[in-house]
Amino acid sequence: MSKKNTLRKNNKSVKHISQGGFRDNGFRQLPDVILQMPQIFLFDMRDYMQSLEAAKQIDYPSRTRLYDMYESAQLDLHLMGVLAKRLRGVTQLPMEFHRNGKVDEQLSAQLRSPWFKQLRKDIILSEFWGFSLFQFYLDNDGNIRYDLIDRKHYDPVRRKLLRFQDDQDGVPVEQFPNMLFVGSERGLGIFAELLPAVLYKRGDMSDWAQFCNIFGMPIREYTYDAGDEEARRQLLKDARQQGANAVYIHPDGSTLNLVEAGNKTGSSDLYKTFADYWDSKISIRVLGNTLTTDAHDTGTQALGTVHKQEEDDMNADDRDFILDVLNYYMTPIFQSLGFNVDGGEFVYAAKEKIEPTQQFTIVQGLKNMGLPMDDDWLYETFGVEKPKDYDQQKADALALKQSLAQRLNDPDDPDDKNTGNGTGNGSPSSATPTKPTEPTRPTSPTSNHPSNAAQTTFKSRLKRFFGVAPKGADTDF
Numbered sequence: 001m002s003k004k005n006t007l008r009k010n011n012k013s014v015k016h017i018s019q020g021g022f023r024d025n026g027f028r029q030l031p032d033v034i035l036q037m038p039q040i041f042l043f044d045m046r047d048y049m050q051s052l053e054a055a056k057q058i059d060y061p062s063r064t065r066l067y068d069m070y071e072s073a074q075l076d077l078h079l080m081g082v083l084a085k086r087l088r089g090v091t092q093l094p095m096e097f098h099r100n101g102k103v104d105e106q107l108s109a110q111l112r113s114p115w116f117k118q119l120r121k122d123i124i125l126s127e128f129w130g131f132s133l134f135q136f137y138l139d140n141d142g143n144i145r146y147d148l149i150d151r152k153h154y155d156p157v158r159r160k161l162l163r164f165q166d167d168q169d170g171v172p173v174e175q176f177p178n179m180l181f182v183g184s185e186r187g188l189g190i191f192a193e194l195l196p197a198v199l200y201k202r203g204d205m206s207d208w209a210q211f212c213n214i215f216g217m218p219i220r221e222y223t224y225d226a227g228d229e230e231a232r233r234q235l236l237k238d239a240r241q242q243g244a245n246a247v248y249i250h251p252d253g254s255t256l257n258l259v260e261a262g263n264k265t266g267s268s269d270l271y272k273t274f275a276d277y278w279d280s281k282i283s284i285r286v287l288g289n290t291l292t293t294d295a296h297d298t299g300t301q302a303l304g305t306v307h308k309q310e311e312d313d314m315n316a317d318d319r320d321f322i323l324d325v326l327n328y329y330m331t332p333i334f335q336s337l338g339f340n341v342d343g344g345e346f347v348y349a350a351k352e353k354i355e356p357t358q359q360f361t362i363v364q365g366l367k368n369m370g371l372p373m374d375d376d377w378l379y380e381t382f383g384v385e386k387p388k389d390y391d392q393q394k395a396d397a398l399a400l401k402q403s404l405a406q407r408l409n410d411p412d413d414p415d416d417k418n419t420g421n422g423t424g425n426g427s428p429s430s431a432t433p434t435k436p437t438e439p440t441r442p443t444s445p446t447s448n449h450p451s452n453a454a455q456t457t458f459k460s461r462l463k464r465f466f467g468v469a470p471k472g473a474d475t476d477f
Helices: 003-012 045-056 064-073 077-091 105-111 114-129 191-215 229-241 264-287 301-328 331-336 356-368 375-382 390-409 450-466
Strands: 095-099 131-138 144-148 179-183 220-224 247-251 344-348
Touching: 045 064, 045 191, 064 114, 064 191, 077 114, 077 264, 077 301, 095 105, 114 131, 114 144, 114 179, 114 301, 191 264, 220 229, 229 247, 264 301, 301 331, 301 344, 356 375
Parallel strands: 220 247
Antiparallel strands: 095 344, 131 144, 131 179
16 A cells, blocks of 8 residues: 555544534534634724733633634724735745755645645744644545634644533643644733724724714705694605705704814814824734835835835744744644655745845846846846747857957057057048147157057947947957
């Protein structure tokens, strides 16, 4: 029996944690984890403080209510936008498994699969939730897969799996193979810090919407005779059919006075300023900056560059965190699933990308130092299409270079001799006449050798020529 078939057979006997509801047809019996719908609405700051206290208890902690609020916080558009941006920072660079400086294709193929990209995100999300619990297994094709255990059904302090989310006791997680815990036993994650900002902003947006509904739409006024009940009913019917804006229906002789704010525009700006304030705090906590997400009037290019560097540093720290998890905690799991990891390590396949302008400056500096550059790498790096007749152009440029160098070094070349016109090209029409009355100035010793002056002029022309020569050509002049 082959090794892969043996792994499949052993995989069937592995105790796999099942998660689902009471009516899940995929289970012949009740699942190990019975999921329940989270409550994600009607939260306020009092609920937040009570949930935080319940989760912080020493002997009987309960995170159910707090994690429901985490689910609710993920409905915030700005929070999920900056969170998605941070997660993209850890999945852009591909990963490989190296052994003795060479790529292990068997394991690296697993690292290129969609499950591994999602795994990297879930590892980083452990910092936001407080922890993540994974179970790894092999599918029918021998590929690695994993399940993320619902966080409300695991007690990280006592390391027990809970069937119901409010249970105080459960099954030790050690009974299940290939489990990986990432995070802190008592930590509540970054979401606990972000919840006040989300709740305050949510209340502000509710008040802002009510403000727009009251003061942004005109109020319709209907009057009727106090003794005419039929007219009142008809007015109510007409008002309901004419839209949803505010309506004032009153009998003759009664009044309604709306006491508005002195500056409605200023009041509206106050709501917007309050919402922008909390958005900026969310950006700072998730990304470490604001200018890479929001544009501000006070923002400058230099300041934006600094903020981008802070975000890059955070992404680099996240990627190092993933490497630590893979190289120090997941190697036994890969080994148990039949993948050899002895003497190897997980690494990133490519370095972080550099801005094109910075890359071009670096290439120019290396070229000026005389270091050889690979043309194919230059075409690929800067996204320039390589010409189809590249080899022919390269050969022509080399031949031209050799021909010019030979002419320059040949003393018998008539083009290299001074014809007295200062150009070295033997053309009388290009000579510049001198004034006979102008006094003769002292000349340097080299001026007594016309061939030296002609050679210097010819070198200058060569320099100008190579300024427009093909990229593949090179010269020592």
